[in-house]
Amino acid sequence: MNLSLEAGGAGGWGAGAGLVVAAAAWLHSWRSPAGRGLLALRVLAAAALTLALLRPVIALNETRLCKPRLLVLLDAGVSMRGASGRGGTRFEAALRWLEQARAEIESRADVSVVLVSDRARLLGGLERLNQAEAGIMPFLASEALLDASSGATAPTRIWLVSDGVAQGGGDLGRALSRLEAPVDALGVGPSRRERGAVFTDLKTPDFAFLHGRMSVTAEVSATSLAGRRVSVTLSRADEAAPGGWREAAREDRVVASDAETFVSSFTVAAQRLGAERWRLEARDGVRARAREFRVEVVRQKYRIMYLAGRPSAEYSFLREFLKSDPNHDLVSFVILRNPENPAAASDRELSLIPFPTDDIFARTLPQFDLFILENFSAARFALPPAYLENLRRFVQAGGALLIKGGENAFAAGGYKGSPLEDALPVVLSGHSPDFMSGLFAPKPASFEHPLVRLFETTDESKRAWEALPPLDGWGRFASVRAGAQVVASQPEQTAEDGRPLPVIAVRSYGRGKVMLISTDSTWRWKLGAAGDRLASGVYERFWTRAVQYLTGTLDLSKVKFAPLADRIPPREPFTASLRVFDEDFSPAKSGEVRLTLVWTPPDGKPREVAARETAPGVYAVELTGLAAGAHRLHAAARVRGRAWGEDDARFLWEPVADAPMDRAWLEKAAELGGGASFDLARTSARELLDRLPAARPETETVRRLRPFSSPSWLALCGLLLLAEWAWRRKRGHA
Secondary structure, three states: OEEEEEOOOOHHHHHHHHHHHHHHHHHHHHHOOOOHHHHHHHHHHHHHHHHHHHOOEEEEEEEEEEOOEEEEEEEOOHHHHOEOOOOOEHHHHHHHHHHHOHHHHHHHOEEEEEEEOOOEEEEEOHHHHHHOOOOOOOEEHHHHHHHHOOOOOOOOEEEEEEOOOEEOOOOHHHHHHOOOOOEEEEEOOOOOOOOEEEEEEEEOOOEEEOOOEEEEEEEEEEEOOOOOEEEEEEEEEOOOOHHHEEEEEEEEEEOOOOEEEEEEEEEEEOOOOEEEEEEEEEEOOOOEEEEEEEEEEEOOOEEEEEEEOOOOHHHHHHHHHHHOOOOEEEEEEEOOOOOOOOOOOOHHHOOOOOOOHHHHHHHOHHHOOEEEEEOOOOOOOOOOHHHHHHHHHHHHOOOEEEEEOOOOOHHHHOOOOOHHHHHOOEEEOOOOOOEEEEEEOOEEOOOOOOOOOOOOOHHHHHHHHHOOOOEEEEEOEEEEOOOOEEEEEEEEEEOOOOOEEEEEEEEEEOOEEEEEEOOOOOHHHHHHOOOOOOHHHHHHHHHHHHHHHHOOOOOOOOEEEOOOOOEEOOOOOEEEEEEEEOOOOOEOOHHHEEEEEEEEOOOOOOEEEOOEEEEOOEEEEEEOOOOOEEEEEEEEEEEOOEEEEEEEEEEEEOOOOOOOOOHHHHHHHHHHHEEEEEEHHHOOHHHHHOOOOOOEEEEEEEEEEOHHHOHHHHHHHHHHHHHHHHHHHHHOOO
16 A cells, blocks of 8 residues: 555646745745744645645555456357257357356456347356347347447457357458457357258249249258268148148259258249248258248239220220239220121121120130129120139139129129129129119228228328219119128118118139129219319229239238248247228227137147237237247137138248358457457367466555545644734734
8 A cells, every 4th residue: 555646626726826825935934033933833834725725635556466358259149049069059058168267267357248149238247147148139240349349448358259150241350450459269169060951041032923933042061961862852832732742843962971062953833823832851861851931923914804895984994094004914895786786797897806705704714813894794695604603713713803883784784693693792683773873972981991091191081082073873782792891882872681882892702802893983083083182093093902902912801910021030939910900990899809819830739829919909929839840820800799800820930040160250250350269169268368468566546535625624724824823923023
């Protein structure tokens, strides 16, 4: 322990005043005739006053040996949850090594631990290792190391404990240099994969065109399989196939060495619209490893057949709208001469072509995605029931049908009791006439419905619909079929069962969709609304949504899961989100909803799980104890006691990929960081600690005293000055 004086807080003016007082006291003492006792008292008073003005600080210092500062950067990325090759995970192996060497490390260094993954998180000393765990985010080396360099005190040396499986770009050398200390890389994990064949990379397209060819490329790493055959199989999901998968392509390869990586490439055709599920499987004779993925299959162009029973403004405007979209391949026919109209010449002599009934309803029907019937009379052309049955089967197999009204449609057109009536959203009326003329404004069932909410907000959509000119003419129906949705109704009329009379209604039938619009006057929205900013956009927006719904890109399901990623990060609980809508597409009230949720894990044994409401109409499903492989969630909802809808969600849960320790990356990191690379399993703490400098003496101030700033010291100054004055007066000095 030693003492030292430090400058106080008096500043320049205090120091100057103190010097003036000291100089004046010395000069006065030198010239004064006073005796020694009085002079001594004057010097003491002047010294006390000088110290009060200068306010110096008395520092109590202690000299101790200072250990070097060691920063341990512990990789907590998702790859550290992989197998260590010596029991447990790599992260557990790193913690075990640090815990075993803790006493030796703490005796030689002042240690702090920082966890690094996508960012840096300060853990503290080695005593807090039991609070550390590997996360689900990858180790983004450059970002995390830059984050770790923001600490206040620069370390003497750094240990980076990692398996080297780093991701992300960035300048690694710059990030390491910002740490301002040599970096030793301590590798953890197996240097080779376990025996078998595993997928190390997979390249698949985000989407493919229907019936088009797509390429799938897989990188396979084969370890300790020299001379053995590895089969890589690409299969398509097919419920009719054994095991639910149908083989699409296969490649066999004989592995030449114990550490070989090869690439398997396949070219296959997309066969079904929507999310098509695929699986790659690698078999090495001992075990099989699989990877699943999905490809969104879309049409390059939607083929549309538009058949109108007569020329009209409705046909002209809608045909022009459909043709304007380059994604539509439109074939249209309009009837200019009906069979009952006499002609003085034969069909060959007329410029009009005969109506190709057989081609449309038999031979070419499966080539189309959407079939539009506008005010078309099947009875007038004596279409056989087999043709309307073909059209019903077309919808059931996944096609789309749009029926538009007029005086020749519905029952008047011969559809009552036909096979096609079963697919319609309504039951046709048996009364004649079933099409009425007159102006009316359709009443939307809900401004939240996706076919009605055509603008950003519900309020804008409502104002737009209310500003539309009226339509002319509507169909009469007996009732609405169960499961159909009424989008808009005739506000002054009802169906024969007393319920709202639909003007626009939709229905799913088999795998296809049907839309009914009971009028042929939506062209009035195009011409009559030009003067209103919002209403002028309704025609294009409505028909765009209608075609999107019919071709499958607009979902009107009232029970549906939020989209899930192909692969789910391996953390628990896994949470899926489910939404339940009411009839008007507002959130369904929880008191009226009964949910049944069934989870089928990879073992194929279904089990019922619970859901909790997190927001109006939104339910969270949490799963724990997941096994590796494909999982399925099935939701069925009943609202007010009625079956409301169902939906499925599938996801793939994969364990952490056990990529081997990346020794090359660790060596590069050590080189850029000015340190060395070590294998943690083969390195002792002593070997690493010997690279640290020895402890050095360092003086540290343990306490600071400020006696000259206290009121007591000022009182002492006053007493000394008073005593000097009294003594001087007593001796008769001035």
